[in-house]
Amino acid sequence: MKGQKYFAKVASALAVTSILLAGCGSSEEEGGxxxxxxxxxxxxxxxxxxxxxxxxxxxxxxxxxxxxxxxxxxxxxxxxxxxxxxxxxxxxxxxxxxxxxxxxxxxxxxxxxxxxxxxxxxxxxxxxxxxxxxxxxxxxxxxxxxxQEGYGLIYNKRIFEEAGINPDEILTHEDLVNAVETLDSQKEDLGIEAVFALGAKETWILGNHLANAFLAPEFNQDLMEAYKSDTVTFEKGDEMKRFLDLQNEYSVQPTVSLDYSQQVEELFSLENVAMIQQGNWIYNTVHEMDPELAENNIGILPIPVEGFEGKIPVGVxxxxxxxxxxxxxxxxxxxxxxxxxxxxxxxxxxxxxxxxxxxxxxxFDTTKIADPLSQEIYEYASEGNTLGWVFMGTPLAWNEEKLAVRMQKYLSGDLAWEELETQAITEWENSRQ
Amino acid sequence: MNNRKLSFWLFLTPVLLGLGLVVVLPFVYGLIFSFTDWNGITANNFLGFENYINLFKDAEFRAAMGFTVLFSVVAIILLNFLGLALALLVTRKLKSSNFLRTVFFMPNLIGGLILGFIWQFIFISVFDDIGQALGIEALSGWLSTTNTGFWGLIILTCWQMAGYIMIIYIAYLQNIPNELIEAAEIDGASSWQRFRHITFPLVAPAFTISMFLTLSNSFKIYDQNLSLTGGGPYNSTQMVAMEIVKTAFSENEMAFAQAKGVIFFLIVSIIAITQVYYNKKREVDM
Known part of the structure; x- marks a missing residue:
C-alpha cells in the first residue's frame, strides 16, 4: 500500500517535470x-x-x-x-x-x-x-x-488646386514658403486645420528623414561615406533649421506629441492638412481610409535643398x-x-x-507600379533625380536618439539650434572614436 | 520519512528548474556580461568596471533616474491615499459597495499598453475638446510638455493601481474587531480619533504591503510609459526601464545596458528592503 502511494507521487512529480522539459525541448527540434x-x-x-x-x-x-x-x-x-x-x-x-x-x-x-x-x-x-x-x-x-523607397512632401492635389497653386512650380525654399503662406491665408475656405502636420513625436520623421535631406550633400549622397566619416559638420544646418521651422510653424499644434497615425490617418487622410513630410509607404494606409484620395489626389514634392532642387531622397x-x-x-x-x-x-x-x-x-515593367506615389518616385529615380539615404550610415541610433531628441527639445523651446548642432556633432564624434 | 523527503524534492524540482532557468541563470549571465563589451552576439573583451564608471557619466541615465524617483514618490503617496480612501468608502455598508468595488478594481484588469493608448487619446483629444468648449487653455496640449507628461503618467498609474491597493486595505479594514471601535465610541472618541488611533495603526501591515507594491511597481513601469508618452517630449519623461531598453535595443550597447540593469536592480532592492524593515517595526500586533 505504502509502496503504491510512493509510486504515484513519484510518477506525478515526474509528469510535471516532463511537461516543463518538453517546453524547453521543442526549440531544439526546430534548431535541427x-x-x-x-x-x-x-x-x-x-x-x-x-x-x-x-x-x-x-x-x-x-x-x-x-x-x-x-x-x-x-x-x-x-x-x-x-x-x-x-x-x-x-x-x-x-x-x-x-x-x-x-x-x-x-x-x-x-x-x-x-x-x-x-x-x-x-x-x-x-x-x-x-x-x-x-x-x-x-x-x-x-x-x-x-x-526602393522615397519620401518628400506628400500633398493633397485637390487642396492645392483650390488654392490656385501649381505644384510643379515649387522648387526652391522660397517657392515653398510662398505656397505655404497662400494655403495658410485661405485655411478657412479650404477647410483645413493647418498647412502641415509635423509628426515630431516620431524620432524617425525628424532624425532619419528630415535631417537626411540636408545631411546627404555633405557626404556626397553616399551612405558608405557617412558610415566611414569621423565627424559631421552640418554644412546645411541652417537650411535644415529653416525647413523644420517652416513645418513646425504652419503645423497642427502641438507637434511634439503628434504621432505617425495622427499625422497620416487623422490629419492627412481626412484632408485636414494640405501636406505632410512622408514617403510612399503611407499609400496603403491612405488607401484604406479614403481610396478616392489615394488613387487620384495625392502627389509628392521634393524637399527643397539648395543646389539639389527637384531631387527626392530614394534609398534601400x-x-x-x-x-x-x-x-x-x-x-x-x-x-x-x-x-x-x-x-x-x-x-x-x-x-x-x-x-x-x-x-x-x-x-521590371515599371508602368505596372501599383500606386501613383511609387510611380512618381520611380520616375524621379530613373531620371537620376535622387538624393542619397545617408541616415543608415550614421552612428547607430545617432539620428533618432541623439539628433531627433534634440530637435524635439529645440521645438519645445528648451534648446538653441547652435547648441543642438554642437551637441549632435560631439555625439557623432564620440561614437566614431 | 525518506519517502517524504524524496517526493518533497521531486515536487519542488519543476519550480526550482523553472526559476533557475528563467531567473537565476540569466541573472548570473547578465552580471558577467555587464563586465564585458558584449554586443548581443559576441563578447570580445573583459572591461572590468568600465561600463559602471561610464554609467554614472551618462546624463540620460541620470535624468531618467531622477524622473523615476520623482514619479515614484508622488505615485506612492497618491496611490496609498487613494487606495485607503476608496477602501474606507466601500467598507461603509453602502448599498452599492460591491458594485463600486468591482468598478474601482476594473482598470487593473486592462493591460498597461492598452491603457496607455486609451489615456493618450483622452489626454490629447478629449482634454483638448473639453478645454476648447469651456475655454480652459490648460487642458490643451497635454503630453507635449514635460509637466503634462509627468502628470499624465501619474493619473494613469493612479487610475490603474488604486483599485488594487484598495483591495489590500479592504482586507485589513474588515479584520479590525468591531468591539474596539464600539468601545472607543462609548468612550467618546470622535470619528477622526477613531480613525487616527484605532483604524490607522491596525491597517499598518496593509500599508507595508501597499508601499512595497506601489514602490516596486512605479519604479519598474515600462509599458504605460512606452505607450502614453514614449519618453517624449525629447526623452524628458523617460523612466529607467525604458532608458535601459533603449540603450540595449536601439543603441545596441548590450553590455552597457546590462550594467545599468544591475545598478537598477541594486537600487530597487535596497529601497525595498529598507522600507520593509522599517515598516515592519511600526506594525501593531494584536
Whole structure:
C-alpha cells in the first residue's frame, strides 16, 4: 500500500517535470531544421516586413509548387527593434535562419562572418546602380535590396488646386514658403486645420528623414561615406533649421506629441492638412481610409535643398542576406529562391502587384507600379533625380536618439539650434572614436 | 520519512528548474556580461568596471533616474491615499459597495499598453475638446510638455493601481474587531480619533504591503510609459526601464545596458528592503 502511494507521487512529480522539459525541448527540434532530410532541402527565412507577410507566404507557396525538392519556412517578426533583437537571440542560441534581413552597413559589420557572397546571383547583376553600396565589401556583394523607397512632401492635389497653386512650380525654399503662406491665408475656405502636420513625436520623421535631406550633400549622397566619416559638420544646418521651422510653424499644434497615425490617418487622410513630410509607404494606409484620395489626389514634392532642387531622397530600406554557416546546398537553394523572386516572371509580377514595391532591379515593367506615389518616385529615380539615404550610415541610433531628441527639445523651446548642432556633432564624434 | 523527503524534492524540482532557468541563470549571465563589451552576439573583451564608471557619466541615465524617483514618490503617496480612501468608502455598508468595488478594481484588469493608448487619446483629444468648449487653455496640449507628461503618467498609474491597493486595505479594514471601535465610541472618541488611533495603526501591515507594491511597481513601469508618452517630449519623461531598453535595443550597447540593469536592480532592492524593515517595526500586533 505504502509502496503504491510512493509510486504515484513519484510518477506525478515526474509528469510535471516532463511537461516543463518538453517546453524547453521543442526549440531544439526546430534548431535541427537546417539538416537536410533525404530529398528535401529546408530553407528557413526570418524576415521583418509584417505588412507583406501574407503576400510573401503565398509567393513562397508558388515557389514550393514549382520546386518540389525545396521546403521553405517563413518566420516573421515585426517592427525594427523587435526584429533585430530576435535575430540576435536566434544567432546566440544557435537557431540560425538561412535567409534574413539586414538594414545598413552597421548590421552588415555585426553579421559579417555569417554573410555569404551573393555576387554570383542573377539578382545582384540586375540590381540598379547604387542600390548595393551599403552591402558591398570589396568584391563581395553580401545582400540583395528588398525594394526602393522615397519620401518628400506628400500633398493633397485637390487642396492645392483650390488654392490656385501649381505644384510643379515649387522648387526652391522660397517657392515653398510662398505656397505655404497662400494655403495658410485661405485655411478657412479650404477647410483645413493647418498647412502641415509635423509628426515630431516620431524620432524617425525628424532624425532619419528630415535631417537626411540636408545631411546627404555633405557626404556626397553616399551612405558608405557617412558610415566611414569621423565627424559631421552640418554644412546645411541652417537650411535644415529653416525647413523644420517652416513645418513646425504652419503645423497642427502641438507637434511634439503628434504621432505617425495622427499625422497620416487623422490629419492627412481626412484632408485636414494640405501636406505632410512622408514617403510612399503611407499609400496603403491612405488607401484604406479614403481610396478616392489615394488613387487620384495625392502627389509628392521634393524637399527643397539648395543646389539639389527637384531631387527626392530614394534609398534601400532593407536587404536580404544568406547565412554563410548553412550547408552549401541550402546556401544554393537560398540564392535560387532570391533570384527567382526578383528575376523570374512570376516573381517579378508578384513583387510589383502584390508586394507593391518600387523595384530596385532592372527588367521590371515599371508602368505596372501599383500606386501613383511609387510611380512618381520611380520616375524621379530613373531620371537620376535622387538624393542619397545617408541616415543608415550614421552612428547607430545617432539620428533618432541623439539628433531627433534634440530637435524635439529645440521645438519645445528648451534648446538653441547652435547648441543642438554642437551637441549632435560631439555625439557623432564620440561614437566614431 | 525518506519517502517524504524524496517526493518533497521531486515536487519542488519543476519550480526550482523553472526559476533557475528563467531567473537565476540569466541573472548570473547578465552580471558577467555587464563586465564585458558584449554586443548581443559576441563578447570580445573583459572591461572590468568600465561600463559602471561610464554609467554614472551618462546624463540620460541620470535624468531618467531622477524622473523615476520623482514619479515614484508622488505615485506612492497618491496611490496609498487613494487606495485607503476608496477602501474606507466601500467598507461603509453602502448599498452599492460591491458594485463600486468591482468598478474601482476594473482598470487593473486592462493591460498597461492598452491603457496607455486609451489615456493618450483622452489626454490629447478629449482634454483638448473639453478645454476648447469651456475655454480652459490648460487642458490643451497635454503630453507635449514635460509637466503634462509627468502628470499624465501619474493619473494613469493612479487610475490603474488604486483599485488594487484598495483591495489590500479592504482586507485589513474588515479584520479590525468591531468591539474596539464600539468601545472607543462609548468612550467618546470622535470619528477622526477613531480613525487616527484605532483604524490607522491596525491597517499598518496593509500599508507595508501597499508601499512595497506601489514602490516596486512605479519604479519598474515600462509599458504605460512606452505607450502614453514614449519618453517624449525629447526623452524628458523617460523612466529607467525604458532608458535601459533603449540603450540595449536601439543603441545596441548590450553590455552597457546590462550594467545599468544591475545598478537598477541594486537600487530597487535596497529601497525595498529598507522600507520593509522599517515598516515592519511600526506594525501593531494584536
Amino acid at each position: 531544421t537546417n539538416a537536410t532530410s533525404e530529398d528535401e532541402l529546408t530553407v528557413d527565412i526570418f524576415q521583418f516586413k509584417v505588412e507583406f507577410k501574407d503576400q510573401f507566404e503565398s509567393l513562397v507557396e508558388l515557389y514550393e509548387e514549382e520546386n518540389p525538392g525545396v521546403n521553405i519556412n517563413v518566420k516573421t517578426v515585426g517592427g525594427g527593434n523587435d526584429y533585430a533583437a530576435t535575430l540576435k537571440t536566434s544567432f546566440s542560441s544557435g537557431d540560425e535562419p538561412d535567409i534574413f534581413n539586414v538594414g545598413g552597413p552597421s548590421e552588415v559589420e555585426d553579421y559579417r562572418d555569417s554573410l555569404a557572397d551573393l555576387s554570383d546571383t542573377k539578382a545582384a547583376e540586375a540590381a540598379l546602380e547604387g542600390t548595393l553600396s551599403g552591402v558591398t565589401d570589396g568584391d563581395e556583394i553580401l545582400g540583395l535590396p528588398f525594394n 530600406p532593407n536587404n536580404w542576406v544568406v547565412n554563410n554557416n548553412s550547408s552549401d546546398e541550402v546556401i544554393q537553394a537560398s540564392k535560387d529562391f532570391l533570384d527567382w523572386m526578383y528575376t523570374s516572371d512570376t516573381g517579378k509580377e508578384f513583387v510589383l502587384n502584390e508586394f507593391k514595391f518600387i523595384p530596385a532591379y532592372e527588367g
